[in-house]
Structure formats: C-alpha cells, structure tokens
Amino acid sequence: MKPTKELLAAMTLEEKAAICAGLNMWMTKGFEHHGIPALQMYDGTNGIRKTNSNEEMGITGENIPATCYPTGSAIGSSWDTDLLHEIGVALGIEGREMEVDLLLGPGINMKRTPLGGRNFEYYSEDPCLSGELGAAFINGLQSQGVGGSVKHFACNNQEFEKIVTSSEVDERTLREIYLSAFERIVRKANPWTIMCSYNLLNGSYTSENEHLLNDILREEWGYDGVVISDWTAVNDRIRGLAAGLDLEMPGPAFYNTKAIVKAVQEGKLDEAVVDKSAGRILELVRKITEPKAEAVESTIDYHELARRAAAESIVLLKNDNRILPLDSEKISKMAVIGKFAKQPRIQGAGSAKVTPTRVDIPWDEMKNIVGDKVDMVYADGYPKDDRIDEQMIEESAALAASADVAVLFVGQPEYVESEMHDLETIELPLHQQKLIKAVTEVQPHCIVVTSSGSALAMHSWVQYVPGVLHSWLTGQGSGRAMAEILFGRVNPSGKLSETFPVKLSDNPSHMRIRGENGKLYYREGLFIGYRYYDRKELAPQFPFGHGLSYTTFAYTDLKAVQQDGNVNVTFTVENTGTIFGKEVVQLYVHDEECKWNRPEKELKAFAKITLAPGEKQQVSFVLEERDFAYYNTKYNKWVAETGYFQIAVGSSSRDIRLRERVYCDFGQEPVSFHKFSLVNDWISEPKARLIFENCLAEMNKHVTEQVVLDDVFIGFWGDFPAIKVIQMFGQTWLVDRSPDDVIEEMIAEFEQK
Secondary structure (H helix, E strand, C coil), X not given: CCCHHHHHHHCCHHHHHHCCEECCCCEECCEHHHCECCCEEEECCCCCECCCCCCCCCCCCCCCCECCCCCHHHHHCCCCHHHHXXXXXXXXXXXXXXXXXXXXXXXXXXCCCCCCCCHHHECCCCHXXXXXXXXXHHHHHHCCCXXXXXXXXXXXXXXXXXXXXXXXXXXXXXXXXXXXXXHHHHHHHCCCEEEECCCEECXXXXXXXXXXXXXXXXXXXXXXXXXXXXXXXXXXXXXXXXXXXXXXXXXXXXXXXXXXXXXXXXXXXXXXXXXXXXXXXHHHHHHHHCCCCCCXXXXXXHHHHHHHHHHHHCEEEEEHHHCCCCCXXXXXXXXXXXXXXXXXXXXXXXCCCCCEXXXXXXXXXXXXXXXXXXXXXXXXXXXXXXXXXXXXXXXXXXXXXXXXXXXXXEECCHHHCECCECCCCCECCHHHHHHHHHHHHHCCCEEEEEECCCCCECCCCHHHCCEEEECCCCCCCHHHHHHHHHCCCCCCCCCXXXXXXXXXXXXXXXXXXXXXXXXXXXXXXXXXXXXXXXXXXXXXXXCCCCCEXXXXXXXXXXXXXEECCEEEEEEEEEECCCCCEEEEEEEEEEECCCCCCCCCCEEXXXXXXXXXXXXEEEEEEEECHHHHCXXXXXXXXXXXXXXXXXXXXXXXXXXXXXXXXXXXXXXXXCCXXXXXXXXXXXXCCHHHHHHHHHHHHHHHCCXXXXXXXXXXXXXXXXXXXXXXXXXXHCCCCCCCCCHHHHHHHHHHHHHCC
C-alpha cells in the first residue's frame, strides 16, 4: 500500500466517505485501483464464528468449524494472563489459517447484574481483572497480525431494550468502574479497533457520544485506532463521524455515504474529519496486510489448548469432607445423572456461538478414565423443557441410592442465556432443584456440577451437597477437563470472577435491573459486585475470587514499602499440602482516610502461581500511584491522597490472609476555592485557614456576637459555605462590600504566590 497521506490525496470525497462503512456484513471496502485491499472480520469472543457467506449473519445456523474456547465468564475465572495471551496467539494463528483479519472481541463490560443476557461473554465484575486479561488476550492476538476489537464501549450491561435505553451513569462511577478496563487495555495493548455499544450513555448514543469517543478515548487516552460500530448501532452518522466513530457496520450503507458527502459539500462537516476516519481505517488495513514473516505450519494443538483452558477455569466451590477428588479404586458403582453429562452446554447463544471442531462429552471422558474399574450408570434426570417429571426424578434417586457416589450435571438451559434477552432468574430450573434434593435425600455422597454463563443462586440446595464444581460454559474441551478434575488428574485452580449471591435480591442493582421510559439509572454507583457486599456487610453464597484446591496454601512475610512514588509489595506463598497445585493470589487496597466515599477494598493486582508440595515462592507486585487513586470530579482527574492505606493479600475477597498498613506520600493535593467552598474546605489548608481566620477577626471588630473558630463552631458550621457564614454574621458589618466581594478577595489572596 502507498502511504496513507498519498492515498487520501488520491481518493475522491466519495471514496473516502465510502470506506467509512463496510462492504457487506463482514468486510471493509477495498479499492483495487488504489491498491487498498478489503478486510474480513468475524465475531470472536470465545472462538472464530466465520460464516459461510459474507452476506449473512449466520447466528441461527452452523458456521465454518473453529476451536471453541471457554466463554468470557469461564476464562475470566482462570485469572491467568499467560493463558489469555496463549489463547490470543492461537486464535491469531487459527484466524490467519481461516483468512480472518479482525476478530470482534474480547467483551469486557462489567457485570452490573447477574441477569445480563451476555454476561457469559464478559470476564468479570472487576475492571482490574477484566483489563489485565483483556490486554493479555489482545497482545497475543495482534502479535500474529490479526486485529482485536474490544467491546462493547460502553455501559452496555443489559439486553432489555438496549438500543433505546440510556445508561445514566455519574462521571466518577463511569471512570472507576465502567471505563477502567477499557483504559487499561488501551494503554497496555493498543487494540487496533474498539467497538461501540448499542445503548445511549447519559442521553447520547455511544456511537456519537463526543464525551466518550473524543474527550476520553481520543484526547485523554490518546487512542489512535479505529472505532467501529456494533452492527446497526449507528444513529446520526454525521454526528458520529465528528465524534470519532470511524467505521459503520454492516455495509454498504449507501445512504450514509451520500449523507457524508452532502454534509461536506454543504459546509456542515469538515472534510478533514472524513480524512481522519478514512486515514485511521487505511492504517488498520496497513497493519493487517503489511508483509509478515513467512508463515509456518502451526504446531499448536488447538483442542488440547481448549481442554487446558477449561481445566484452568473450572471452580471448585465446595468440598466438604474432601469428597473430591474421586478415587476410582474405592468406588465400585457411580451414578451419573443429568442430560448435561451427555449433551454438555459449552457456550452461550447468539453472535458469539462458535461451531466447534469437536466436543468432549463428560460421560465418555469419565468412562475413559475409570475403564472397567467402576460400574457407571446413567439417568437423564430432567426433561429438555421446564416440565417437572416426577418419574424421571424418582428413577434418578433410585439409581443414586444404589451407587457409592452420585454426580449430577445441571445448569441453565441454552435458551435462558443468550444475546437479545436478559435472564429472568439465577436459580436452576425447578425440576433440577427437585432432582438435587431427591438425590441428596438418599445419597449423601453427592457432587453437583453446574453449568452457566453467569452467577447461580444455590441457597435452596447447596447445604445438602458436600461437593460443588462450577464448570461455567467452558468450550469444546470441557468434558475432558471436568473428568480429570473429578478424578484428581488435574487440581482445580479457577477462582470466581464474579460474586455468587445467596439470592437475586441481594444484588445491588436488583431494584434497578431494567430501565424505565428509556433510562436506566446506575444508582448503586461504585458499589457493584464485591464492593457492594463488603460495604453492606452482606455474606454472599460464594465471594468474588473464591475457589478451592485439592491442596492448601499458606501466606507469610507481607511487606509494603513506598519507593520512588510506587509501593513495592512482597509476600511468600507455600504449598502446605501433598499435591501439586496453582494458587491465585489477590491483592486489594483500601484507603483509610479518603475525603471521598471509597469501597472497603479494591482489587489492584493478582497472579496465578504454580507450586509443588512444600515449595515456597516469593510474590512481588509494584503498585503505582494510580492504583491508590480515585476519580475526583471536582478536578476532573485521578487523585491519590497522601495518607494511610491497607494492603490486603489473600485467596479471595473474603479470605484475606495478610494485611499491612502503609503510609503513602503522593504530595500535596492541589487546592482551589470557589464562591461556595465550605468552611471545612477553608480550614483544611494552612494558608486558607489563616485567610479565613483573618476574615473572622475583621468581622469580630464590627459585630456584637463574636465568632470563635473552635470545635463547637466547626461542628455546627463546617459544612456551610463560608460565604453563608459571612452573610449570617456580617449583615451590619458589610456596607460598601458584599459577601461576594469578601470571598473574591479571599480567593485572590490565596491564589497569590
């Protein structure tokens, strides 16, 4: 390709406008006479969903087979950045083999509510975890010359009426919770594209939201990649182009191409704006099509990687009396109950649904492991629909009673979790709840394997079950992974990437799950997920970061020291059990003295480490100033206040093993005053306090009721604007000057060097 400037100079206005929309459902426009090739893009959050034709969506039928990896919620529970990078590399190589130039993923939206219909596509309820995993995935993918598209930007947290609903989010919550993961990925991985969402944000569609696309993404974060629309997410194309939306999909969008040309010709749109977007698209084409090292045949076993990814993601939630792992030498008969044992759910429905190259079946893989040692018997347990079949339940219970142990495979049906609609409940179907209770009444040695793309409520049955494994939707290798974990060939190491509440109504968004009259208010603010449960002092069923192992780990020797503006944290983890295992260590930060409301703790670093029995490893993290900061809307910037912070290290958000208190000096916070600054603001800074005291002293010369700046006065008037105190006590004092004049003089005096 020729240099971008040269190409733009040679292209007509019509051509530049046309390249800002797709050619068809999945391709960008190319111009052969300019030497500009077209690009092919496909959905790709947990595998490549390449359609049989570029003119079709391909959602309801089978597509070209590709490796189906664990969904976002599953792989998020691996907490393994190295694994995400490896999967990204593998998808990049597989993408090149399938002639895919751009993969539309990953999805990193926060899980505001467990009812979100696309929660299975998203990593976590926490922006630090989502951001780190997403950056690792993008870096791996783009290292192979295949572009990524981080989505959905932003605040797309429901499917219900999403295209006509405005997510109403205050600026601080927007920055700290809903944009933070995107920002982390932009800064650490520079994704070649970002996909805007369908919804409105604070009254403006994200596809044309100038504050989101220009002020924050372009100007503040410095992003110079391509912003692409979700399919049909464009509302006002001219406004969107001006805000920074480069590529409209799908194409060809002839009407909008004409509208762009007309707007330029009529002077309503500067042609330089079109040049910017067209230029960014041309640079994307260059990145993807520029010559690369000669391709070699891939040695990656994609299916084996999918199996390993599934094993890293499965979470052992409960293991009373060490019922797991199962010992095939001590079991003569095992009852396997539930359709998912032979017809597993491996992914969610909608645009992310991949046609897998193959699928491991749990029943088959379990039989392969035990061979003839164990008599395995099976029952469906429940019908395909919501009917309660008492005969199936009775037959299952009788089968379980005749065995030494029962393993139940249950979970959400596919039709429940899908793009385009939200869930109605996070409970298992009633026929499955009844099945579990019936089996546990006759078989105390019972293990439940759950499948879902989001958090599940288990309060109606979990107390009766000694063992629970949550398999999420873990892709085409999940059957083998589950069998190996059940029988101890693999030690489970997944940790929950989202909180499992006792019941749905415990969730902080429960009163505002759906919008009304086109608006959805995020009034829980910062307090989503574990941040809410901590502040509310409410025990979840299973907390964020929870996950058991077949071995045990001890934490010791925590040290936290500020040096050169950063805080260096070290501690030691030891495998105190008898088998090899992996532990996800989690570091949380709490600001003890912040003037602003902050969560009890926030995840700021994590690592997945591997330890042999008796082995110790020192873990080190470096926390930067931003890790201690909050978004201060008074100054519209991130602020870390000097003071004491708690560093908490543990195995989950509720299993904190070590704490250390550290004093961090981030310098003096910039101070400014305005007409309505409070008395407490004026007395919090030494120079300002002196100015305020002098004002009171001058006032006391002229008034009968003397004002003394003591604890009693501050306790009563501290939250009053200083100007109102002057008005209150200065009615007879101020003759030639107004209270406004006094405050302006005080501010001017403070601002003098």
